[in-house]
Amino acid sequence: MNAQIRQLYGLFALLFAVLVGFTSYWAVVDAEGLEDNPDNRRALIEEQTIPRGLIYARDGRTVLARNVSRRRGDTTIFTRRYPTGGTFAHPVGYSFIENGRRSLELSRNDALVGEEDEFESILSGLENRDTEGQDVVTNLDVAGTQAAVAGLAGRKGSVVAIEPQTGKVRVMVSIPEYDPNQIPSGFRAINTNPDKPLLNRSTQELYPPGSTFKVVTAAAALDSGKVSPESIIDGSSPKTISGVPLENSGGQSFGAISFTDALTNSVNTVFAQVGEEIGRETLVEYMRRFGFYADPELDYPGFQMIPSGIINGDGDYVDDGFDVGRVAIGQGGLEGEIRSSPMQMALVAAAIANDGRLMRPRLTDSVVRKDGRVSERIRPDLQSQVMKPQTAEQLAAMMSRVVEEGTGTAAALSDVQVAGKTGTAEVGEFREFTQPWFICFAPVEDPQLAVAVTLERQPAGSQGGTVAAPIASSVLQAVLGG
Amino acid sequence: MSARTRELFGLLPVSLLVAAGFAAVLATRTEDVSDATLTYGAVFLGLCVMAHLFIRARLPEADPYLFPLGALLAAVGLVLIYRIDTELAREQAQWFVVGLIFFCATILAVRDHHVLERYRYLIAAASIALLVLPRLPGIGEQVNGAFLAIKLGPIQFQPAEFAKLGIIIFLASYLRETGDILVRPRLRPLPGTSQLLLYGLPAGLTLLAILALDLGPAGSVLLIVFVASMVAVLRERPSPKHFGPLLLVWGLAMLMLIVIRDLGSSLMFFGGFLALLYVATGRLSLVGVGATLFFGGAFFLARNVGHVQDRFDIWLDPFERGVVNDEGYQVAQSLFAQADGGLFGRGFGEALIEFGGTPIIPAAHTDLIYAVLVNEAGLFGAAGVIGAYLLLSFRGFKTAMLANDGFSKLLATGLTAVLALQVFVIVGGVTRVIPLTGVTLPFVSYGGSSIVANMVLLALLLIVSDHARAEGIRRGGLV
Numbered sequence: 001m002n003a004q005i006r007q008l009y010g011l012f013a014l015l016f017a018v019l020v021g022f023t024s025y026w027a028v029v030d031a032e033g034l035e036d037n038p039d040n041r042r043a044l045i046e047e048q049t050i051p052r053g054l055i056y057a058r059d060g061r062t063v064l065a066r067n068v069s070r071r072r073g074d075t076t077i078f079t080r081r082y083p084t085g086g087t088f089a090h091p092v093g094y095s096f097i098e099n100g101r102r103s104l105e106l107s108r109n110d111a112l113v114g115e116e117d118e119f120e121s122i123l124s125g126l127e128n129r130d131t132e133g134q135d136v137v138t139n140l141d142v143a144g145t146q147a148a149v150a151g152l153a154g155r156k157g158s159v160v161a162i163e164p165q166t167g168k169v170r171v172m173v174s175i176p177e178y179d180p181n182q183i184p185s186g187f188r189a190i191n192t193n194p195d196k197p198l199l200n201r202s203t204q205e206l207y208p209p210g211s212t213f214k215v216v217t218a219a220a221a222l223d224s225g226k227v228s229p230e231s232i233i234d235g236s237s238p239k240t241i242s243g244v245p246l247e248n249s250g251g252q253s254f255g256a257i258s259f260t261d262a263l264t265n266s267v268n269t270v271f272a273q274v275g276e277e278i279g280r281e282t283l284v285e286y287m288r289r290f291g292f293y294a295d296p297e298l299d300y301p302g303f304q305m306i307p308s309g310i311i312n313g314d315g316d317y318v319d320d321g322f323d324v325g326r327v328a329i330g331q332g333g334l335e336g337e338i339r340s341s342p343m344q345m346a347l348v349a350a351a352i353a354n355d356g357r358l359m360r361p362r363l364t365d366s367v368v369r370k371d372g373r374v375s376e377r378i379r380p381d382l383q384s385q386v387m388k389p390q391t392a393e394q395l396a397a398m399m400s401r402v403v404e405e406g407t408g409t410a411a412a413l414s415d416v417q418v419a420g421k422t423g424t425a426e427v428g429e430f431r432e433f434t435q436p437w438f439i440c441f442a443p444v445e446d447p448q449l450a451v452a453v454t455l456e457r458q459p460a461g462s463q464g465g466t467v468a469a470p471i472a473s474s475v476l477q478a479v480l481g482g
Numbered sequence: 483m484s485a486r487t488r489e490l491f492g493l494l495p496v497s498l499l500v501a502a503g504f505a506a507v508l509a510t511r512t513e514d515v516s517d518a519t520l521t522y523g524a525v526f527l528g529l530c531v532m533a534h535l536f537i538r539a540r541l542p543e544a545d546p547y548l549f550p551l552g553a554l555l556a557a558v559g560l561v562l563i564y565r566i567d568t569e570l571a572r573e574q575a576q577w578f579v580v581g582l583i584f585f586c587a588t589i590l591a592v593r594d595h596h597v598l599e600r601y602r603y604l605i606a607a608a609s610i611a612l613l614v615l616p617r618l619p620g621i622g623e624q625v626n627g628a629f630l631a632i633k634l635g636p637i638q639f640q641p642a643e644f645a646k647l648g649i650i651i652f653l654a655s656y657l658r659e660t661g662d663i664l665v666r667p668r669l670r671p672l673p674g675t676s677q678l679l680l681y682g683l684p685a686g687l688t689l690l691a692i693l694a695l696d697l698g699p700a701g702s703v704l705l706i707v708f709v710a711s712m713v714a715v716l717r718e719r720p721s722p723k724h725f726g727p728l729l730l731v732w733g734l735a736m737l738m739l740i741v742i743r744d745l746g747s748s749l750m751f752f753g754g755f756l757a758l759l760y761v762a763t764g765r766l767s768l769v770g771v772g773a774t775l776f777f778g779g780a781f782f783l784a785r786n787v788g789h790v791q792d793r794f795d796i797w798l799d800p801f802e803r804g805v806v807n808d809e810g811y812q813v814a815q816s817l818f819a820q821a822d823g824g825l826f827g828r829g830f831g832e833a834l835i836e837f838g839g840t841p842i843i844p845a846a847h848t849d850l851i852y853a854v855l856v857n858e859a860g861l862f863g864a865a866g867v868i869g870a871y872l873l874l875s876f877r878g879f880k881t882a883m884l885a886n887d888g889f890s891k892l893l894a895t896g897l898t899a900v901l902a903l904q905v906f907v908i909v910g911g912v913t914r915v916i917p918l919t920g921v922t923l924p925f926v927s928y929g930g931s932s933i934v935a936n937m938v939l940l941a942l943l944l945i946v947s948d949h950a951r952a953e954g955i956r957r958g959g960l961v
Contacts, residue, residue: 001891002883004761008895009879012902016872019906020865022913026820027861034821039806039814042822045837075837 044097048077053112053133055092055104057142058170058365064088064138065095065105079184080105086177087149090200091140091169091300091363094180099187103200104363106301108136111367111376134375137365139168147478148173148453151471157455158201160346161475164447166380167350167359169298170479171451172343174201203296203305206339207454210423210464211266211407212437213330213338215395216348218263220286221274222394223356223387229260229394239269241325242333246272249424263398264406266422268329275328283328284310284319289386290351290358293317296343297360297383308344310336330423346452349439352399353419353447356392358383400444408438411469413476416443420472422464433457438468442476449479485546485951486538492550493534496557497527503561506830526557533582540589541948543955545881548947551874552925552940556581556933558867559926562854565831566847570928577930581937588941595945599889602655609648610734612641629743642747643922643935646900647942649751653731653758654892660724661762661888667718680716684709704774704781711770731755732775745780745793746907746919752776754900761895762888797917812844816853816912819843827860847928849920852912867926868909875902878943885950894946897939 026034034040055065067078080095082088093103101109109115114133141161148159152175161171178190178197190197199205221227235254238245248254248268254261262270275283287293287309295305309317310327313334322336332338343361351358360381367376387395399419402408407422420440427433436458441450453468453475501523530553537544556578564571592598598605615621616629631640672680688709692702732752752772760769784794792809800810800817819833819842833854835846846854856864878898885891904924911918922932 001761001764001888004764005879005882005891005895008757008761008899009876012875012899012906013872015902015906015910016868018915019909019913020861020868022910022915023820023856023864023868024861026817026913027823027856027864028825031821031824034818037801037814037818039801040818040821042818042834042842045842046834072837 047113048079048097049075050113051078051133052080052095053114053135053367053370055108055112056135056137057088057140058138058168059142060137062142064092064140080180082180085181086179087145087173088140089177089180090174090202091138091172092180094183096184099183102198103300103304104136104138107299108364108367111136132370134370135368137368138363139163139170139365140172140363141170141479143481144171144475144479145173147474148471149175149177151453151474152455155455156195156201156457157453158205158342159451159453159471159475160202160342161449161451161479162346162350162361164350164353164441164450165359167361167383168365169361169363170449171475172200172202172363174199200304201342201456203298203300203341203343206306206308206311206341207435207437207456208330208332208425208427209338209340209345210330210425210435210437211268212345212348212421212423212439212452212464213340214263214266214271214328214423215352215399215421215439216287216290217271217275217278217283217328218259218395218398219290219352219356219387219391220283221259221278223286223391224278224282226278227259227274229258229398231259232256233259233262233270233273235262235267235270237269239272241269241272241276242323246325246329260398260401263421264401266402266407271329272325275324275326278324278328280320280322280324283324286386289384290348291344291383292340293319296341296347298343299362299364299378305343306341308340309338311339312336330425342452342454345437345439345454346450349420349441349452350450351386352392352395353441353450354392355389356385356387358386396441396444396447399440403440407463407465408440408469410465411438411440411473411476413442413473416476416480417445418442418473418476419444419447420469422469424462424464426460427457432460434460434462436462436464436467438464438472440469440472440476442480449476451475485543486534489537489546489549490531490534492547493527493530493553496530496550496554497523499554500526500557500561503557503830504564507561507565508831526553526560529579529582533585536586536589537944541944543951544944544948545877545951547873547877548881548940548943551870551877552936554870555867555874555925558855558870559851559923559928559933561830562851562858562926563847563928565833565858566835566854570847573930574928574933577933580930581933584934585937585941588938589945592942592945594949595893595942596887596889598651598893599655599658602652605648606652609645609652612645612648613734615641640922640929640931642744643929643931644938646747646751646754646904647897647935647939650754650758650896650900651893653755654889654896656727657758657762658888658892660721661892663721664724664728664763665715665718665720665765665768672717680713684713700781704778707770708774708778711767711774714767715765715771728759728772732772732779744919744921745784745917746911746921748780749776749916749919750900750903750907750921753903754896757899757903758892758896761882762892793917793919797914800914812850813914813918815841815843816850816918817914819850819853820856820913823857823860823864825861827856827858827863830858833857848922849908849918849927850912851923851927852909855926868905871902871905871924874898878902881943881947881950884954885946886953890946890950894943897943901936901939 051067054063057064063083066081068081069076069078091103093105095101095105111134144161148171156175159171159173162169176195176197235257237248237251237253246268254267293309294307310322312318318336323333326332327338330338360383362378364378366374369375396419399421403412403418403420408420411418411420418440420438423437425435427435437454439452441447451472453472455467504522560571560574563574615632621632621634631638688705756769756772784791796810796813800813806814834842836842843850843853875898878894882891882894885894901924904921908921908923910916922929924936
């Protein structure tokens with residue numbers, strides 16, 4: 001009998017091994033698959049029970065996102081509230097169990113829910129700390145944001161302001177905004193609204209940049225040594241570019257004119273010739289250095305950003321075969337038309353302001369634990385050296401002239417010197433609308449802020465210098481004055 | 483070191499585990515480790531030491547590891563239940579004390595387990611009556627479609643837990659007597675023509691049946707194994723009249739499927755029976771016949787009894803749309819909880835059991851307690867508990883091997899096998915090895931009947947062990 005008993009024991013050992021094997025399969029091997037199962041609500045429920053970190057404006061006091069708690073059975077669950085309503089909706093976003101997350105709430109989710117790495121979680125286990133979200137302090141400026149919202153005054157458009165030396169994003173406003181507090185009850189209505197309030201026009205929409213793009217052309221031309229600020233170029237109008245006559249704004253003919261004066265007066269024919277002179281390859285090379293053709297390197301969800309660049313009639317990005325003369329002045333044709341997001345144009349201004357050094361843009365300043373310890377501080381980070389410092393200096397001087405005596409005088413401030421560039425693209429089927437732009441930075445001698453402003457589909461006659469420049473001016477004043 | 487001293491030392495880590503486990507749960511609850519945890523550990527140790535002193539007095543030579551292993555598993559159960567519901571843990575602790583009383587009472591009442599043989603038919607009849615009780619109107623209770631519990635006033639009670647002991651005692655006794663004569667080898671080989679008939683006819687018929695009846699792969703395999711086992715039995719000299727009671731046992735198992743509608747308990751009983759049949763006769767062919775008859779019957783019933791069919795479908799795909807949040811909820815949530823546990827678990831007291839009144843691990847303290855264990859102690863913790871069961875069954879089978887007479891061997895084997903099978907049935911159900919059914923995890927799950935019945939089982943094993951080892955020492959052999 002003992003032999004049979006031994007065999008029986010062997011059978012049970014085998015059966016128990018099968019149990020351990022199956023347990024391993026569910027607990028370890030297939031754990032990820034089970035965790036991703038849409039019917040597995042464990043993670044979702046647990047996240048509700050963790051108080052998310054707060055989100056603060058740059059001042060560290062203004063709360064942009066906080067929690068309200070309520071009891072459900074034995075557990076306390078937390079939901080988000082956004083005390084500033086729609087004002088900071090686009091940079092901050094929302095986080096709700098039923099609707100998911102957007103913007104910083106998504107890109108900084110790990111910090112906000114207090115996700116810890118293996119080592120930290122062992123430590124917090126020893127200290128018997130509950131999992132707790134960490135606070136996120138943003139670079140967002142309350143006064144600047146309010147000035148931008150007031151300036152746009154309900155008109156569709158965007159204002160982006162960046163600190164050139166650090167890449168800190170001080171303002172990122174997109175109108176129309178949405179009230180994140182309404183997301184749980186009204187997501188469908190918000191999402192189907194024809195004005196697309198969920199679309200962040202600062203990073204997710206591309207517009208023809210018009211003449212503001214001339215500073216990119218100028219940077220490429222000056223830095224590659226093809227022209228200098230004093231170079232004299234024929235500014236008569238019209239001029240044949242790529243076989244088609246091109247006119248200056250209002251058909252004005254300037255004759256022989258210096259490169260600086262050409263920027264001051266936004267002379268199309270001069271910049272089209274300069275564009276043809278430097279060629280497609282060099283222009284695209286400088287565009288890439290400015291960050292075109294890629295998502296902005298912003299701490300923001302990828303699906304909420306889109307690369308700027310030259311786009312053909314099929315909607316594809318192209319880096320060759322386009323009409324370089326017309327792209328150089330911020331236009332183009334079927335073979336390729338320049339399109340830019342407001343964020344990208346703000347980065348152009350910031351790079352020029354920072355001696356040609358483009359810093360990675362950052363919405364977040366730091367991540368702070370509940371006990372006040374800073375767990376992560378985001379350091380300034382060089383993205384690329386776009387041009388030589390001397391080039392940037394020359395370009396800055398040229399752009400100062402635009403504000404002093406050219407198309408951008410509306411942006412002038414009484415006590416600080418502003419450098420800028422206007423732009424007015426004609427849009428619509430019959431060119432019945434305009435896309436006014438203004439990019440600038442100030443103070444010129446020690447730039448503290450670079451701003452890009454644009455408005456969508458404005459009535460014909462609305463100029464960048466008259467519509468967009470005053471908004472930039474008030475944002476500069478709000479941020480620099482404060 | 484004497485067996486009893488080893489037992490005493492074995493209890494020390496158990497008490498440490500209780501204290502540490504309660505400390506961990508309390509720490510996550512109240513953020514400070516109170517003296518209460520030490521009290522729990524001390525009380526548990528005190529109870530175990532009392533039981534130990536009792537064993538020392540009455541069964542001085544019994545196996546030293548059986549009791550500490552049982553206590554260890556009970557300790558794990560107490561900590562897990564405490565974590566799920568402190569009130570339930572208090573009740574479970576009371577049941578543990580009641581279980582210890584039954585444990586001691588069994589040892590006092592059954593001084594020699596051979597007396598049980600005298601009452602075997604009475605015990606068998608009582609066990610069958612117990613099994614049928616839950617179907618009686620008025621006291622029967624249906625849980626999850628199965629009839630496993632009866633309710634007498636405030637006391638709920640699972641008779642199957644006790645019936646398993648009775649059935650094993652009966653089978654051990656009956657097979658001790660008939661094991662050798664059920665099947666006897668032929669003295670002379672069969673004549674050639676008979677041999678041809680014996681092998682050829684069934685083979686031909688089987689082939690015909692498979693072709694004509696369209697049985698499918700599972701059915702075909704069952705039929706082939708059945709016929710081959712049958713042929714192997716008939717090659718020898720079976721004794722038909724002694725098969726009567728065994729066929730009755732098979733019939734009972736089938737009836738149980740219909741009556742109590744629980745595949746798990748039925749599998750547990752019948753598996754225990756087959757284990758004993760094998761050990762008693764040494765004939766795999768008999769196991770083959772029995773197993774195919776059981777699975778054939780179960781298969782047929784699964785097709786025709788709605789409740790069994792449902793369990794089967796859930797087992798095949800618990801994540802199916804329309805099932806996952808309904809009938810399949812238990813199995814699906816069990817697997818989700820295990821995935822959440824991972825290698826090391828989330829720590830005692832950290833499992834998400836319910837949310838806002840909705841259970842996230844349903845029946846966490848009974849059927850799915852293993853899922854809670856994996857969630858909190860991880861794969862390693864769960865493997866440790868399975869290891870404890872493996873050690874327990876090792877000591878049980880070791881006891882059977884040391885025993886000198888057939889009844890003792892079969893009794894120890896049967897008790898151990900039915901315990902191990904119960905572990906396999908419930909853990910297998912929770913980990914989707916087999917369809918989930920509502921049996922308890924011995925010593926760990928919440929439930930008075932379960933803990934009392936398993937303490938009695940442990941007592942019986944210790945009695946057998948004491949006799950066997952005392953005999954061994956008398957003969958001067960090493961044990």
